[in-house]
Structure formats: C-alpha cells, structure tokens
Amino acid sequence: MDVGGCRLWYWDTGGEGEAVVFLHAGSQSGAGWGYQQPVFAHAGFRTIGYSRRGCWGSEAGDPADPGMAAEDLRCLLDDRGIARAHLVAIALGAFYALDFALLHPQRLSTLTIASSYLGIDSAETEYAEANARLRPPAFDALPVEFRELHPSYRAASPQGLQAWLALSRQARSGPAIVAGRPFPMTWERIESIRHPTLLMTGDGDLYAPPALLRMQAQHLRHAEVAVIPEAGHCANWEQPDAFNRVVLDFLARHAG
Helix, strand or coil: EECCEEEECCCEECCCCCCEECCCCCCCCCCCCCCCHHHHHCCEEEEEEECCCEEECCCCCCCCCCHHHHHHEEEEEHHHCCEEEEEECCCCHHHHCCCCCHHHHHHEEEEEEECCCCCCCCHHHHHHHHHHHHHHHHHHCCCHHHHHHCCHHHHHCHHHHHHHHHHHHHCCCCCCCCCCCCCCHHHHHHHHCCCCCCEEEEEECCCCCCHHHHHHCCCCCCCEEEEECCCCCCCHCCCCCHHHHHHHHHHHHHHH
C-alpha cells in the first residue's frame, strides 16, 4: 500500500463483516497479531493489521519526512474501501489511534486501547510525574522482555518468550521512524472522544499499570475498564484467550 513516500505492508482477512484494524506496539510489527487474526475473523469480523513506517515489511521512507501515522491509517482504510473501522491499539499504536479518533471521528466505530500511557503531553504535570516515577532513566536500558513481559510468562512459557523475541528482533531493521502527530495530546482532547471505548492493561504492566489506567479512566469517563491477570505490557500475546474474550465481548455489544 502506497501512503506517499513509502509503501506499507498489511494483511487483510477479507470478508463481509465490520472491519477491525490492529495497531501494533513499538517493540513489534503487524506480524505480531497471530493470536488475534484467526479468532476475530472466525467471530465474523474483517480483520486487518499493518506495519507502520520502518517496521517489518514496510518501507521507512524519508526519516526527515516521516509522515503522520494517523493519516497512514486513513490511507489504509481508503485503500481497502473501508468507511468505518473498530480500532484495537496496543502501547505506541494507541498514540496514533487517539490521533485518528480526533482527526477522523466519522470513520471510527469503537476504540480499544491496551497497555498504553497514551502519549499525553508533558504539560499535564500530574500524569507526567506519575509516568516518571514508573519509568526512571535506567528503565530503557533493561532488556525488552523484562520491560514488556510479565514474570509469570517469562518463567512458564520459554517457547512463547523466544517466539515473541524473534518477532521483536525482526520488527525493525533500521533506526526507528518517529511518526508525526497532529497536535499535543491533552486531557481536554481525550475528554472530547465520545466513541465507545475499552481501556485495558495487564496487572503487571510496567508501562501502564492499573493505577495509571484509573487515571486515564477519569478522563474517559464513558470507557469500560479491564485488567488482564498475569499479563504485562503485551496481554494480546501473554494471555490471548483473556484478551480476545474481553475485546470480542466489547465489540459484540457495540458492533453495528
């Protein structure tokens, strides 16, 4: 798919059902939804995933002109002939799902945000200070699997751990492409979103623990909230049955 300046890789199960588009985390790519693709398609949804610029299968384009991720998503919907979609976004992907919700509200059916600190502007000082306490400067130097996967998963699922690491290693072959955003994300803007919304996290998520989720829910007062037991930052991979069940139940109540 050509988004102007580069081509993005995507997959699309097709079908006549309502579209569900998955937006991946920063440590992964569009190839990381293997536990969701067949399940959501079997539930009757047209299920789509893609890799953002510079991630596996997609071109990086010009790093000096990284485009706007929300507009790349709009290009995807246009290319696939989709008028409206349900968005299921995890971690960094949720930053761009929020941008899309504000830029193109008429093209959004529902919004699911999993394990994300949302990219809220640092001017929101209480929230910024809470995030700084969660992730001190040394945090980013820790191994990615320590930062993102629950200790129970790392201890009990060696094969799953290695498969996740393989996907993470292949997710990016060069420097990260930092996509543009249309405006600073403030609580005032978040509060203007009125689409049915599901907020999720894992009980062991080091980026967006339940306490941070509760802060987010104060500004998305109409949102449903779910916490997945024994999951870290990647509940869709660590606890896929629970993740899929919660999201599909939410979609069943709001589809159509």
